[in-house]
Amino acid sequence: xxxxxxxxxxxxxxxxxxxxxxxxxxxxxxxxxxxxxxxxxxxxxxxxxxxxxxxxxxxxxxxxxxxxxxxxxxxxxxxxxxxxxxxxxxxxxxxxxxxxxxxxxxxxxxxxxxxxxxxxxxxxxxxxxxxxxxxxxxxxxxxxxxxxxxxxxxxxxxxxxxxxxxxxxxxxxxxxxxxxxxxxxxxxxxxxxxxxxxxxxxxxxxxxxxxxxxxxxxxxxxxxxxxxxxxxxxxxxxxxxxxxxxxxxxxxxxxxxxxxxxxxxxxxxxxxxxxxxxxxxxxxxxxxxxxxxxxxxxxxxx
Amino acid sequence: xxxxxxxxxxxxxxxxxxxxxxxxxxxxxxxxxxxxxxxxxxxxxxxxxxxxxxxxxxxxxxxxxxxxxxxxxxxxxxxxxxxxxxxxxxxxxxxxxxxxxxxxxxxxxxxxxxxxxxxxxxxxxxxxxxxxxxxxxxxxxxxxxxxxxxxxxxxxxxxxxxxxxxxxxxxxxxxxxxxxxxxxxxxxxxxxxxxxxxxxxxxxxxxxxxxxxxxxxxxxxxxxxxxxxxxxxxxxxxxxxxxxxxxxxxxxxxxxxxxxxxxxxxxxxxxxxxxx
Numbered sequence: 020x021x022x023x024x025x026x027x028x029x030x031x032x033x034x035x036x037x038x039x040x041x042x043x044x045x046x047x048x049x050x051x052x053x054x055x056x057x058x059x060x061x062x063x064x065x066x067x068x069x070x071x072x073x074x075x076x077x078x079x080x081x082x083x084x085x086x087x088x089x090x091x092x093x094x095x096x097x098x099x100x101x102x103x104x105x106x107x108x109x110x111x112x113x114x115x116x117x118x119x120x121x122x123x124x125x126x127x128x129x130x131x132x133x134x135x136x137x138x139x140x141x142x143x144x145x146x147x148x149x150x151x152x153x154x155x156x157x158x159x160x161x162x163x164x165x166x167x168x169x170x171x172x173x174x175x176x177x178x179x180x181x182x183x184x185x186x187x188x189x190x191x192x193x194x195x196x197x198x199x200x201x202x203x204x205x206x207x208x209x210x211x212x213x214x215x216x217x218x219x220x221x222x223x224x225x226x227x228x229x230x231x232x233x234x235x236x237x238x239x240x241x242x243x244x245x246x247x248x249x250x251x252x253x254x255x256x257x258x259x260x261x262x263x264x265x266x267x268x269x270x271x272x273x274x275x276x277x278x279x280x281x282x283x284x285x286x287x288x289x290x291x292x293x294x295x296x297x298x299x300x301x302x303x304x305x306x307x308x309x310x311x312x313x314x315x316x317x318x319x320x321x
Numbered sequence: 322x323x324x325x326x327x328x329x330x331x332x333x334x335x336x337x338x339x340x341x342x343x344x345x346x347x348x349x350x351x352x353x354x355x356x357x358x359x360x361x362x363x364x365x366x367x368x369x370x371x372x373x374x375x376x377x378x379x380x381x382x383x384x385x386x387x388x389x390x391x392x393x394x395x396x397x398x399x400x401x402x403x404x405x406x407x408x409x410x411x412x413x414x415x416x417x418x419x420x421x422x423x424x425x426x427x428x429x430x431x432x433x434x435x436x437x438x439x440x441x442x443x444x445x446x447x448x449x450x451x452x453x454x455x456x457x458x459x460x461x462x463x464x465x466x467x468x469x470x471x472x473x474x475x476x477x478x479x480x481x482x483x484x485x486x487x488x489x490x491x492x493x494x495x496x497x498x499x500x501x502x503x504x505x506x507x508x509x510x511x512x513x514x515x516x517x518x519x520x521x522x523x524x525x526x527x528x529x530x531x532x533x534x535x536x537x538x539x540x541x542x543x544x545x546x547x548x549x550x551x552x553x554x555x556x557x558x559x560x561x562x563x564x565x566x567x568x569x570x571x572x573x574x575x576x577x578x579x580x581x582x583x584x585x586x587x588x589x590x591x592x593x594x595x596x597x
């Protein structure tokens with residue numbers, strides 16, 4: 020039955036990924052046989068490693084809210100969004116969108132949601148208009164209806180008319196991300212999932228995207244789930260925020276409520292202070308380190 | 322009811338329009354592939370034209386042999402293209418990075434497959450037609466006995482079966498993001514080997530003939546050759562057309578069902594992600 024008050028209910032969702040050591044099933048069987056026959060050399064290597072991406076996560080997003088999920092890279096934000104958007108099946112727990120279960124009522128749920136992911140998922144050789152018409156038709160909207168609307172949204176987002184027929188690959192990432200947002204708007208979702216929509220954008224593009232998110236909430240009856248690791252963005256946009264660390268929610272409240280948790284001696288903390296206090300980690304520093312490690316790994320591989 | 326049908330047709334058309342737009346944008350590669358296909362088909366058919374010289378014999382019916390190989394080359398090009406278009410749909414989406422976007426949309430898999438199939442049939446008919454036209458420039462062939470309507474009926478009936486094969490094979494890239502496409506190529510190569518594309522299946526070893534009997538391509542080629550070389554009527558071809566239609570009608574829902582199973586597994590294992 021439709022729930023008019025709660026847009027999203029995430030109930031005890033857990034997702035664990037089993038990662039083997041890069042060995043296929045045949046190698047694993049052969050190694051096990053060798054070990055059983057006592058001819059193994061040294062101690063057996065662990066065969067697999069479980070990675071808990073999302074760990075008993077629960078929260079409720081009320082209709083019309085902008086709800087932020089704040090956490091560093093690898094904290095489980097994107098996995099959570101995938102579970103909500105029917106792209107991943109959790110090991111435990113469930114998700115309801117306006118009262119509809121994402122597994123039992125998959126098609127109904129799909130009609131209500133849309134998602135903008137961190138990597139703008141487009142056919143790069145196709146133009147923005149071709150991509151948008153494809154998206155509109157998938158959601159049952161005719162090209163005649165979607166065409167003028169798409170132009171209007173894209174113009175509002177600052178895309179030039181002559182760029183609408185150029186291949187997406189010739190556009191900047193900021194522009195691609197704006198097209199991704201336009202594509203999501205086009206289908207009029209009542210729950211919009213924004214998975215790090217401004218990551219990698221220049222400050223100006225970031226501000227433009229943030230303005231559009233605010234406008235969407237004000238002018239449409241849309242509920243927004245926003246994942247980000249940008250503290251300022253979360254502070255500026257979100258009505259409530261859940262802080263996710265290692266797959267667990269460590270706190271959830273309004274931005275002011277979260278800051279009040281760690282406020283001392285009249286000092287008004289930032290969300291960054293809140294995050295460090297609650298998790299014992301430095302969000303930005305950790306990311307920088309990860310980037311440095313990735314760069315180093317690329318150099319070594321090369 | 323009518324509104325639901327309109328939406329379903331629109332969703333199917335989304336895949337047709339998208340794929341034609343991609344063909345338009347990748348026109349350079351399409352030309353390369355077309356030139357390669359014309360050259361490789363010609364080189365096979367020239368074997369028939371040169372058979373008299375190869376065997377130093379004048380008793381060979383060159384016209385018959387050339388048409389025999391021509392049918393093999395064209396029908397296989399068509400069927401293999403159909404199979405590729407369907408079986409690689411997941412890989413295309415992975416490569417473009419759109420797989421999650423497409424699978425998140427409120428589209429029934431059957432509707433998606435329908436759109437993909439309509440595009441594949443239209444595109445491969447056009448592609449094979451261009452190759453056939455190019456072949457006509459090189460060979461003066463006598464088609465006076467041919468029953469073109471019968472040939473088209475066999476080809477369409479066979480398309481249904483091949484589409485079903487393609488849908489089943491498309492599960493592989495879902496399950497194995499890195500090696501799935503290579504696996505579909507192995508399936509296709511095996512069908513080429515056992516289906517009598519360039520030779521009668523009777524020359525195959527007994528154990529391979531078993532696979533020839535269950536490959537729909539064997540029956541498509543047999544029917545096409547009967548129609549084009551001997552002018553077999555639709556009634557004569559019915560023993561081929563009906564089983565092909567029946568096989569397609571049975572295999573199509575099985576293929577879609579298997580795809581759904583594969584999709585569920587991929588969603589549990591987290592294999593839909595862009596990079597596998």
